[in-house]
Amino acid sequence: MFYRRLLDRWIGVVLSTIGIVATLWLGFTGQLALYIHPRYFVFTIVMAVIAGVLALSAFALVPAGPRADGHGHADGHGHADAGSRHWRGLGAAGSTLIAAAAVVGLLVLPPSTLSTATVTQRDLNGSASTLSRSDAVDLMGADYTTFTMKDWISLLRQGVGEEFLTGKTATVTGFVTPDKSDPENVFFAARFVVTCCAVDAQPIGLPVYSPGWQDRFETDSWVTVSGGFRTNPSQISKEALVMVPDSIAPVPEPDSPYVY
Amino acid sequence: MGLLIGLAFFAVLLALRILAPAAEGSSWLGDAARDFVSLSISVVIESLPFVFLGIVLSIGVQIWLPEGFLIRRLPASPALRRPILSLLGMLLPVCECGNVPLARGLIVRGLTVSESMTFLFAAPILNPITIITTQQAFGWDNGILISRIAGGFLIANLIGWIYSRHPRPEALLTPRFQEECSLEDHAAQAAGRVGRSVQLFVRETGAMMPALFIGAGIAGLIQVGVPRGVLVSLGTSPVWSVATLMVLAFVVAVCSNVDAFFILSFGATFMPGSIVAFLVFGPMIDVKMLALLRTTFTAKTLVQLTVVVALCSAALGLAVNYVL
Structure with missing residues (x-):
């Protein structure tokens, strides 16, 4: 339950951070051109830096537990039914899968050009x-x-x-x-x-x-x-x-x- | 403590990237699988800055603009508000993926659902960057530029008008987004502006990022799975060429700021009406946009929107092919 709610809260920041790290690394190693036109390089790097500051601020300012504003989603109030728990379980599994795929695709596999x-x-x-x-x-x-x-x-x-x-x-x-x-x-x-x-x-x-x-x-x-x-x-x-x-x-x- | 955790997380991810295998590391993947990964990553890397920009603007609109700043300046009459909102993209030239978080912010700030839809569908077309790139690509030939601008304006306003007549507009929104809207007042009392801005960043990325990654994966999969030659071979008749390029727009999910340059490469093969249909339909509906829009609108609403936009774009394309 705790993992599910933690993931629900932080999945956006986690995926953002993966994207930011990948973007900055591609930029600094001169490989952004494998994915985007050079006209976007400056804009992409600048937005990655801004988003990086916001992501770090989120870690610094937002409590780690579920919903800093004191609210959960449907089950956050403690009366979720079994069906909604089931869907939320699937949602957590999906989020984990997306995060894992993002790590593999953006951070583990080497960048490559398109092929035949x-x-x-x-x-x-x-x-x-x-x-x-x-x-x-x-x-x-x-x-x-x-x-x-x-x-x-x-x-x-x-x-x-x-x-x-x-x-x-x-x-x-x-x-x-x-x-x-x-x-x-x-x-x-x-x-x-x-x-x-x-x-x-x-x-x-x-x-x-x-x-x-x-x-x-x-x-x-x-x-x-x-x-x-x-x-x-x-x-x-x-x-x-x-x-x-x-x-x-x-x-x-x-x-x-x-x-x- | 939180900041240290954040810095450690960044460091771990960076170390993973630096220590990951070099060029030969993905040779075990087949060509198609490797291209699927490259294409999906390309969509993510291209869209991320626009989504971040949209979220930053959404934070600006929701938290840093004075209460009622936008709403007060809009005409009271809905019939006048919608045309004005369709031109808001002239001031906030964000690409279509960035418009989704911005439109969510506008709803939270008091725009009706139908008004936000008008903004959402008009802004990717009626913004200075899109207009300039379309003019550079096609000039004034064949009425493509004018048809795109007029078509985008009319379809966005038609959708706004249709949904303004909905008896329960909140039913068009996902329960989760409805809940997000109702949280705003509580959140406003809980933290200062900086804290609320950061909370909003957490919430908006939580909605947008999974959708973006799923949309990018689907876009990459379709790119690898559907031979483009099949589409192009269908493109020689006035009717089929329109349908073909609308399918291509849906599949390729290219950013509206540069889609004119992309489709220019098909200009010799396809008729002007089909290009207009591509340039009007693509910025409003494509595979990546549907994933992002699903964060806010119900599936039923998205089906309706897709049908209306597709029919209007097709009618516009056919009119250009047969009349102009």
Whole structure:
């Protein structure tokens, strides 16, 4: 009974503290970008600090026992029936479960980026989250040596031909994810584009023609690919143009794995 | 003593985080399970500051503003109060998850349930950040911005009007929140302002945090379980595109301040009406919001609200697709 009422009273502060510690640790170790857009970093840290002060004040000022204002919930007045006790018991078990899940998810498991599992859920290059048509037209006269992965994908999406790409070399870094239509010979060097947080991440990627790539690279490992473009030699892949790599080098996951 | 316990608790959690296994520690989880965790954490980390901000504003409204400060400045006529309240988000630009604790505070401070609903549903759309980001994403093209602003205003006021006619508005609230409201007077006599502020923080986090964590878990689960390609493939007809993006809004539960940038990436695939439906429905109802709203409103009320908001958003989307 005492544990149940204690939990009922403090579950919010406990969950808040777990969230605050996780947020501040992610912020100080430079890993907040795994979950949210950098534009929110300052706001998130400031609110975590404010909430941290309030949580510590709660520990300092609010008596630890059930309801400092002298009131319990329905059973706090001492005439709860068996049914309500049953539900409150379940509620306490649920609260314990949520707190345990929060500890494991936020404080025990290491932070990680999204993987190929999410790529397959979200249709690689399926949205127009790269650049608009006019931006792509601007790219056609720009210095291609400065192009990012988004720039190259924009050009490919606009249907530029092999002629335009002849002699141009791209260097991009992304994680390896197989081409669904020809997983033996083609993989994508992929990144997620994030608008707000990882929930809205959209996968984008450049197709790389490299038969037998599975023998050299694991899915979801990070690589830097350098090479030109040509018509896809694969007969079954749905990608019209692919990168033909001069080099593919394994690299560690970047500090900022998403693009914005 | 309490402060020492609090500091020790912080220290234990921090030590746990620092000593937890490094990158390979979750390799035993499958890709889908790891992504489920990442997506759920992403919802929590993104929403937490807004929920805290909402709670801080709620504390400000309930404890630090003079008694009747807001109510006195509102018109006496309910028909005028609701439109004014729908514009309150211009002054308090909190995201939708932060609006829930704020709306709870407004009810405690004397707003009727229907008036708080009007604020709750209008504020995520009718606030400067949302309007600016929508304008940046879509400009004035296709009437998307105007439809969003007008649609949000009209639906929020329609809901306020409907529930203002309810004979027993307190029945719309959960028994627990009704009890919270009745505690205020007793609490006011029990402690000073600082003490009451801290007590309110404890109470509001007690209501909001479990809901937020459950909502984040459900959102993560749906994200991993429902292939987005299935939704997108349905999006080419004027009718199905509206329904599809409303489902997407419900599932993705993205913050209203930036949802315009998110849906911009689908702009080439979907019709303008479906985008309007996404931008109006999402800030009012989504999987995370329902979990948070359940702290305050009964399940029956939430079903009714979801149906009304969904029908109105769909009608608005279809009107934009067929008329504009």
